[in-house]
Amino acid sequence: MNLEFSEDQKFVQQTAREFLAEHAGLDVCRKVLESPQVAYDAELWKGVAEMGWLGAAVPESHGGAGMTHLELALIAEEIGRSLAPIPFASSVYLATEGLLLAGSDEQQQQHLPRLAAGDLIGTFALAEGPGEVALDGLETRFSNGQLHGEKLPVLDGDVAGLALVAARGDAGPVLALVDLGGKGVTRTALRSFDPSRSQARIRFDGAPAELLGDASKGAQLIEDLLDRAAVMMGFEQLGGAQRALELTRDQAMGRYAFGRPVASFQAIKHRFADWYAAIELARSNGYYGVWALSEGNDELPLAACAFRSAASDAFELAGEEMIQIHGGVGFTWEYDCHLFYRRAKLLSAALGTPSEWREKLIKRIEARHAA
Amino acid sequence: MNFDDTPQEAEFRAKAHAWLSQQVEPIDPDRVAPNMLGEREDDATIAAAKAWQAKKFDEGWAVLTWPKEFGGQGLGRMEQVIWNQEEAKFDTPPNIYTIGHGMLGPTIMAHGTPEQTERYIRDMARGQEVWCQLFSEPDAGSDLAALRTSAVRDGDEWVLNGQKIWSTGAQYSDWGMIVTRTDPNAVKHAGLTYFIVDMRSPGIEVRPIKQINGASGFNEVFFTDVRVPDANRLGKEGDGWRVAITTLMNERVAIGAGSGAGRMRDLFNLAREVRRNGRPAIEDASVRQRLAQFYVTSKGLQYTGYRTLSALSRGATPGPEGSIGKAVGAPLSQEIASFAMELQGSMGAVLDSDVVPQDAVWQDAYLGAPGIRIAGGTDEILRNIIAERVLSLPPEIRVDKDKPFRDVPTGPPSA
Numbered sequence: 202m203n204l205e206f207s208e209d210q211k212f213v214q215q216t217a218r219e220f221l222a223e224h225a226g227l228d229v230c231r232k233v234l235e236s237p238q239v240a241y242d243a244e245l246w247k248g249v250a251e252m253g254w255l256g257a258a259v260p261e262s263h264g265g266a267g268m269t270h271l272e273l274a275l276i277a278e279e280i281g282r283s284l285a286p287i288p289f290a291s292s293v294y295l296a297t298e299g300l301l302l303a304g305s306d307e308q309q310q311q312h313l314p315r316l317a318a319g320d321l322i323g324t325f326a327l328a329e330g331p332g333e334v335a336l337d338g339l340e341t342r343f344s345n346g347q348l349h350g351e352k353l354p355v356l357d358g359d360v361a362g363l364a365l366v367a368a369r370g371d372a373g374p375v376l377a378l379v380d381l382g383g384k385g386v387t388r389t390a391l392r393s394f395d396p397s398r399s400q401a402r403i404r405f406d407g408a409p410a411e412l413l414g415d416a417s418k419g420a421q422l423i424e425d426l427l428d429r430a431a432v433m434m435g436f437e438q439l440g441g442a443q444r445a446l447e448l449t450r451d452q453a454m455g456r457y458a459f460g461r462p463v464a465s466f467q468a469i470k471h472r473f474a475d476w477y478a479a480i481e482l483a484r485s486n487g488y489y490g491v492w493a494l495s496e497g498n499d500e501l502p503l504a505a506c507a508f509r510s511a512a513s514d515a516f517e518l519a520g521e522e523m524i525q526i527h528g529g530v531g532f533t534w535e536y537d538c539h540l541f542y543r544r545a546k547l548l549s550a551a552l553g554t555p556s557e558w559r560e561k562l563i564k565r566i567e568a569r570h571a572a
Numbered sequence: 573m574n575f576d577d578t579p580q581e582a583e584f585r586a587k588a589h590a591w592l593s594q595q596v597e598p599i600d601p602d603r604v605a606p607n608m609l610g611e612r613e614d615d616a617t618i619a620a621a622k623a624w625q626a627k628k629f630d631e632g633w634a635v636l637t638w639p640k641e642f643g644g645q646g647l648g649r650m651e652q653v654i655w656n657q658e659e660a661k662f663d664t665p666p667n668i669y670t671i672g673h674g675m676l677g678p679t680i681m682a683h684g685t686p687e688q689t690e691r692y693i694r695d696m697a698r699g700q701e702v703w704c705q706l707f708s709e710p711d712a713g714s715d716l717a718a719l720r721t722s723a724v725r726d727g728d729e730w731v732l733n734g735q736k737i738w739s740t741g742a743q744y745s746d747w748g749m750i751v752t753r754t755d756p757n758a759v760k761h762a763g764l765t766y767f768i769v770d771m772r773s774p775g776i777e778v779r780p781i782k783q784i785n786g787a788s789g790f791n792e793v794f795f796t797d798v799r800v801p802d803a804n805r806l807g808k809e810g811d812g813w814r815v816a817i818t819t820l821m822n823e824r825v826a827i828g829a830g831s832g833a834g835r836m837r838d839l840f841n842l843a844r845e846v847r848r849n850g851r852p853a854i855e856d857a858s859v860r861q862r863l864a865q866f867y868v869t870s871k872g873l874q875y876t877g878y879r880t881l882s883a884l885s886r887g888a889t890p891g892p893e894g895s896i897g898k899a900v901g902a903p904l905s906q907e908i909a910s911f912a913m914e915l916q917g918s919m920g921a922v923l924d925s926d927v928v929p930q931d932a933v934w935q936d937a938y939l940g941a942p943g944i945r946i947a948g949g950t951d952e953i954l955r956n957i958i959a960e961r962v963l964s965l966p967p968e969i970r971v972d973k974d975k976p977f978r979d980v981p982t983g984p985p986s987a
Contacts, residue, residue, distance in 0.1 A: 202574060202575055202576065202577060202578070202581065202650065202878060202881070202882055202885075203573065203574050203578070203882055204573060204574075204575070204875075204878055204879045204882040204883075205573070205882060205883070205886070206573060207573075271573055450963060450965070453965075454965070454966075461966075461969065462966050464965045464966055465965065465966035465967075465968075465969065467952075467955075467956070467968070469965075470955065470956060470959035470960070470965050471952070471955040471956075471959065473958075473959050473963055473965060474899065474954075474955035474956075474958035474959045474963070475955070477896075477958055477962065477963060478896045478899060478900050478958065481872075481876055481893070481896055482869060482872030482873065482876060482896070482900065483872065485871075485872050485873075485874075485875035485876040485878075485879055486868065486871055486872050486875060488573060488875060488879065489575060489871070489875050491573065492573045492574065492575050495573070506864075507867065507868045507871050507872075510864065510865075510868055511868050511869075511872060556861060559860070559861050559864030559865065559868070560857070560860055560861070560864070562864045562867065562868070563854070563860040563863055563864050566840065566867070567854065570840070570844075
């Protein structure tokens, strides 16, 4: 047993931290958040592409860096720390990952190099309005190479050029690959709870699309993709939760009340201790999850559920505690607390809420038990 | 990043398992996991525990992490955990040496004279002498350094008077390790001295404490003019706190061995067995959410323990991060037990193991749980440790710091 990342992997993380500290300060996030016309920071996106992170886990033969998901997880953690306002999750953990999982040679050849270079933004469209998505109840239809229906919200749907769309095929759920710049696609930006990350409503009226993977195994493909993305997104959430804790710690150390640092009161210290424990327990689940993912072993379906729900809970807790411990200033627009508060909720909602992942966990445990 | 055994670890595991298979019977892996607090301390059990320890020692399977010069095997913590995991699969006598081998032995090795080490360590390792810890007092629990049991020098001896409490196994121990106050005029932490005491000395009285779960694993120990030779002093006079810290630093939650896997399996089985809304409880959405939360936190604790172990086996020293295990694990056990009782409906309040599902193990666990949240660092002390020593938040404001111990208030001012 060895639960440490290698020196090389730690180096990748350190490089990412330094790059983002320089190019993705919280002011960069805030700028996007405060500019209704701007969906993401294009300059940062370009920089991240040049660093090779968009194709971190893409083979070199397809224009990627040929690293593993262990490196990608550490990059994701740093993206989370910086609250980078870029469509990283959609394009990397979802679109790119989906193509790696199930794309034909031709599809991979066509899209992966452009995704890895950042010339093409990809996303994944699953939700169809309020409530939980049931894969066997999808209303968006894929038939005869055409998509019909409406997806909302779609993270980065207003800026992506390519989408993997979960749809009802002729024989069950499928993933369809669609050019969002093509005909039959109507997109409307939605007001996002976290305006530093954009979301859209997308209508498909006979949009030309092609099947991704095997039509008879669409449900399994979607589940696999969600599990893998959940692990990566979990690391992003860990990074955000950890950064929020550090910033809040600094603030509580520097602010005095009743003649002593706010951080010296047990009522505050115990909140920090619980918060720290929540992050570390989630992190441990994350190590197990990313190990299972990188080994391709059959622990992934349970590990992904456990990690994703723990990481979502930890980041949401972080957003809430950050404001509470900051006190009144934490509730001002001027302070950065709401950036974390918003991002936490957005990431929790993006791939299924914590309670959905908990339900999925029990479903899978019970399926295993029955087998 | 690898959660699997290395080839060397797998080989050690196989060897340990093979040896155990020749000595003892395996436990049915599906049986309900017994409550950890089900203390057994009758003479026959103690004798069986000693015999088992001697056998392990003689064949090279005891005190694995101790250096060879002290009778150990000089192995790493990883091997110790692998051993614990394998031994837990077999029906063996209870381990009455956790405190001695885990905490007291290392303290003697660190602070003892060559004579003390020679006299005590081997018999402790082989288990022929059992040891207990005499630290807490009725008025010195979380605030351990406030202890008041006095030791007064008299020639080559010290005379001890006072009361210790919460001493596990004192009733069958041969030796105890005690922290006493030798200078009440010094500030609190400076006036303490550490001794090894013969538990059969005249003037020692051990009274088992009847706990809320009916068991009596802990004792009160009274000292009345107990004479201890100066040769049994461990460390210098007035240096007792530093020595005690060595003991406490070794008080690590046994990592890895108790993965909670058995408990989680039993909880899921219970939820499949009992009914809610006319269906198995496990089909109920609210039950599923709770089960998932317990599962996720248990797994988080298990892997956090593995992370600590992995770091230690690479040469890191045990850090305060280890406090997470108990800070989260102890209240979690109580919540899980409480939830399991809730699943049983009105039967939750019945203790008859012949009518209550799973031998009423959850009722026992719930009765034992408050003790786990208090012993060895309360929930609150552990949160202070995490806040102060991991997150570097300011320490508590102390009103007892710079004054002689005798001037520290011990109760409300009299009217």
